[in-house]
Amino acid sequence: MLFNSIDFAIFLPIVFFCYWFIFNKKLRLQNLFLVIASYVFYGWWDWRFLSLLALSTLIDFFAAGFIHKQIKPNRKKLGLAISIVVNLGVLCFFKYSNFFIESLVTTFTLFGQTLQSSTLQIILPVGISFYTFQTLGYVIDVYRGKLYPATDLISFTAFVSFFPQLVAGPIERATNLLPQFYQQRSFNYPQAANGMKQILWGLFKKLVIADNCGVFADLIFDHSTGQSGSTLAIGTVFFAFQIYGDFSGYSDMAIGIGKLFGFTLMQNFAYPYFSGNPVDFWRRWHISLSTWFRDYVYIPLGGNQGSTLKNSRNIMITFLLSGFWHGASWKFIAWGGVNGIALIPWLSARKKKGEMNTASTERPISTPRSTIGVILTFLFICLGWVFFRAHSLHHAFEYFGGIFHPSLFSVPQLPRFALITLLFVLILILAEWLGQMHDFALEKLDNKQPRFIRWLVYSLLLFLIGMYMQTEETPFIYFQF
Amino acid sequence: MLCILIWGRYMPTLMKKNIAYKPGSYGHLNTRVKEIPQDTTLDILFLGSSHAYRSFDPRIFAQNGIRIFNLGSSAQTPLQTNVLLNRYLKSLRPKLVVYEVYTYPFAGDGTESALDLISNSPVDFSSIKMAFQINQLKVYNTLLYASMGGNNASFTEPIKKDDDTYISGGFVQKNDTQFKQLQITLPQFNQLKQQQLNAFEKNLELIKAAHIPIALVYAPITQTLYKSNKQLRTQAYLKSKAAYYNFNELFPLPDSCFFDSQHLNQQGAEQFNLKLIALLKQEGLLK
Numbered sequence: 001m002l003f004n005s006i007d008f009a010i011f012l013p014i015v016f017f018c019y020w021f022i023f024n025k026k027l028r029l030q031n032l033f034l035v036i037a038s039y040v041f042y043g044w045w046d047w048r049f050l051s052l053l054a055l056s057t058l059i060d061f062f063a064a065g066f067i068h069k070q071i072k073p074n075r076k077k078l079g080l081a082i083s084i085v086v087n088l089g090v091l092c093f094f095k096y097s098n099f100f101i102e103s104l105v106t107t108f109t110l111f112g113q114t115l116q117s118s119t120l121q122i123i124l125p126v127g128i129s130f131y132t133f134q135t136l137g138y139v140i141d142v143y144r145g146k147l148y149p150a151t152d153l154i155s156f157t158a159f160v161s162f163f164p165q166l167v168a169g170p171i172e173r174a175t176n177l178l179p180q181f182y183q184q185r186s187f188n189y190p191q192a193a194n195g196m197k198q199i200l201w202g203l204f205k206k207l208v209i210a211d212n213c214g215v216f217a218d219l220i221f222d223h224s225t226g227q228s229g230s231t232l233a234i235g236t237v238f239f240a241f242q243i244y245g246d247f248s249g250y251s252d253m254a255i256g257i258g259k260l261f262g263f264t265l266m267q268n269f270a271y272p273y274f275s276g277n278p279v280d281f282w283r284r285w286h287i288s289l290s291t292w293f294r295d296y297v298y299i300p301l302g303g304n305q306g307s308t309l310k311n312s313r314n315i316m317i318t319f320l321l322s323g324f325w326h327g328a329s330w331k332f333i334a335w336g337g338v339n340g341i342a343l344i345p346w347l348s349a350r351k352k353k354g355e356m357n358t359a360s361t362e363r364p365i366s367t368p369r370s371t372i373g374v375i376l377t378f379l380f381i382c383l384g385w386v387f388f389r390a391h392s393l394h395h396a397f398e399y400f401g402g403i404f405h406p407s408l409f410s411v412p413q414l415p416r417f418a419l420i421t422l423l424f425v426l427i428l429i430l431a432e433w434l435g436q437m438h439d440f441a442l443e444k445l446d447n448k449q450p451r452f453i454r455w456l457v458y459s460l461l462l463f464l465i466g467m468y469m470q471t472e473e474t475p476f477i478y479f480q481f
Numbered sequence: 482m483l484c485i486l487i488w489g490r491y492m493p494t495l496m497k498k499n500i501a502y503k504p505g506s507y508g509h510l511n512t513r514v515k516e517i518p519q520d521t522t523l524d525i526l527f528l529g530s531s532h533a534y535r536s537f538d539p540r541i542f543a544q545n546g547i548r549i550f551n552l553g554s555s556a557q558t559p560l561q562t563n564v565l566l567n568r569y570l571k572s573l574r575p576k577l578v579v580y581e582v583y584t585y586p587f588a589g590d591g592t593e594s595a596l597d598l599i600s601n602s603p604v605d606f607s608s609i610k611m612a613f614q615i616n617q618l619k620v621y622n623t624l625l626y627a628s629m630g631g632n633n634a635s636f637t638e639p640i641k642k643d644d645d646t647y648i649s650g651g652f653v654q655k656n657d658t659q660f661k662q663l664q665i666t667l668p669q670f671n672q673l674k675q676q677q678l679n680a681f682e683k684n685l686e687l688i689k690a691a692h693i694p695i696a697l698v699y700a701p702i703t704q705t706l707y708k709s710n711k712q713l714r715t716q717a718y719l720k721s722k723a724a725y726y727n728f729n730e731l732f733p734l735p736d737s738c739f740f741d742s743q744h745l746n747q748q749g750a751e752q753f754n755l756k757l758i759a760l761l762k763q764e765g766l767l768k
Contacts, residue, residue, distance in 0.1 A: 006616075416495050463484045467499050471592075471619045 064149035099328035127167030170288035185262035195259025202252030210245030229408030276373035335387035508555030529581025539650025551651025559680035
């Protein structure tokens with residue numbers, strides 16, 4: 001069930017009540033209840049995939065235990081290999097089988113050979129990319145000695161299946177989340193209130209910003225032929241805010257819901273469109289995934305150690321894989337590749353300056369130089385999104401061709417409501433600029449502000465959600481709007 | 482609620498995405514509702530979508546000494562028909578109900594027609610119940626606005642709107658006679674919403690409980706559209722519920738009788754109405 005659905009609106013209060021008032025006496029019972037609630041949540045999509053979730057959980061629980069018990073490095077590696085093969089094998093089967101089949105057919109076709117094949121009718125289990133990486137990270141951390149393996153299956157199952165972050169992240173590190181299942185949790189009103197605030201902010205970003213931007217992004221991308229360059233360019237901006245509102249909104253809701261249950265989940269987005277350069281962007285965008293790839297792919301490959309060529313290779317492999325994680329299509333791989341290429345000169349320059357692991361401390365838009373950096377980075381990211389949103393690699397290149405045309409300097413042809421949507425985007429940018437020192441923008445509205453002001457803002461957000469969220473009625477036949 | 486009232490009253494249409502309060506919108510329902518005769522006895526009450534209000538001309542029936550009222554409305558689904566029956570059946574006391582059963586609206590959730598009904602008729606328990614049945618945010622917002630700030634009672638709808646002219650008794654005459662081909666896919670029976678079928682059966686029960694005979698009529702559409710999907714299973718279902726008359730089989734009309742693939746023009750309406758009167762008399766439903 002989606003966070004912005006009626007089903008979840010009924011599910012959450014029931015689970016919240018039971019968690020804090022019925023199952024709060026014993027930790028084990030509370031964790032068990034979370035497992036049941038999480039399995040109900042996941043099974044709501046398709047109960048058949050509960051078995052995959054359970055399989056992944058059991059394999060990694062026992063693999064980590066096995067690894068920890070072994071003394072010989074080869075035996076430890078065996079345990080790790082089993083976990084990697086099973087986890088990635090399941091992921092590859094469900095997510096990438098058809099991609100490999102189709103790519104093979106295309107390759108043979110390029111050489112003038114026809115390969116008879118048919119793609120498999122496979123349903124992609126929701127969230128498999130997320131929980132697979134989460135459990136894999138756990139096993140690797142145990143292998144590296146960063147973490148003792150879980151001894152309690154219930155706590156571990158709760159960690160894997162924790163419903164707020166199960167289907168769309170953040171991809172939690174076991175070092176952060178697993179210990180929270182070992183500690184008795186007591187209701188903390190300020191944390192819960194902060195969580196509610198974050199949920200509200202996430203709903204606003206998803207329902208008002210993302211969904212309305214999505215209408216125009218779809219309109220422009222799905223009918224890109226014949227559009228002016230300026231319209232196509234605006235289309236990339238709409239998509240930029242659709243994907244940001246959608247993903248960061250969902251993360252905000254996940255983190256906020258976690259707070260309601262006494263859990264602290266990691267920040268997943270840190271105002272990425274205020275980045276002054278591509279490196280900074282990747283420290284702010286989908287942080288849980290980018291740090292996962294950094295720690296489990298980039299650094300094991302050698303990271304920034306060695307020559308510039310080796311470093312560049314490591315960056316490209318990491319970003320190509322990251323692109324591939326996002327979707328089984330060459331356009332996602334291209335998207336990853338483009339971002340990797342953009343990072344190479346920046347990371348090389350930083351390596352020379354010895355600034356490899358420091359995030360940008362410069363407040364964005366504080367100087368003309370930083371402002372230009374933010375704008376140029378945003379434009380670059382928007383162009384990168386073309387690969388992400390286009391129907392195919394071919395469509396992406398056609399789209400670029402359409403943007404870089406003299407009509408780029410014409411007035412875009414957009415429906416009137418697009419202007420209202422852009423106004424909302426500006427409001428979002430302003431709110432986030434004002435709140436950027438906090439984990440999420442609305443957090444700036446703390447108890448120092450008068451209650452009247454706080455509740456006015458909350459009411460206004462709820463009102464805007466009610467006024468502008470997309471509704472799902474049957475398309476109208478006659479109604480004139 | 483206050484915000485909805487202020488927003489709905491003072492903001493331009495562009496800013497009111499999820500408040501669709503539009504008195505005087507498509508189909509002249511505002512005028513039709515105000516014209517509903519009080520405490521009278523009709524010979525025939527017509528129900529249905531635009532296929533009703535564009536097909537049954539009170540003037541033709543009046544020429545044959547038959548008093549009718551056409552309570553069709555834009556994209557009316559059984560959910561809205563239920564509201565109208567609950568409100569007006571007792572006071573109208575028709576001797577016969579003719580329910581036009583073009584089932585395309587049955588495949589929808591009824592939001593479009595619900596907004597039309599809320600914007601152009603009073604808010605009462607029936608419309609609140611309908612809103613909960615449809616369960617769409619736009620309907621809730623519009624209903625809230627209508628209940629607080631709606632001004633459809635004081636609104637005066639123009640009789641002539643673009644190509645449409647409202648004719649007393651509930652008919653809407655199309656003035657533009659140029660034929661327009663529409664791309665429509667008629668739904669299969671399994672595409673009809675169960676909620677609409679349930680509401681349809683409740684409507685039939687309501688009418689039967691008032692001891693009023695019912696005739697289910699499938700008004701003519703172009704033969705091209707009709708033959709694209711004869712909806713045999715739907716027809717079998719309708720036949721099982723009440724006396725059913727499919728005029729696309731009984732009295733097929735040429736394209737010159739239509740202004741688009743699914744709506745009769747004036748010439749077509751006149752021919753159809755005369756045939757309908759003869760049939761109803763023949764069947765003993767009209768004396």
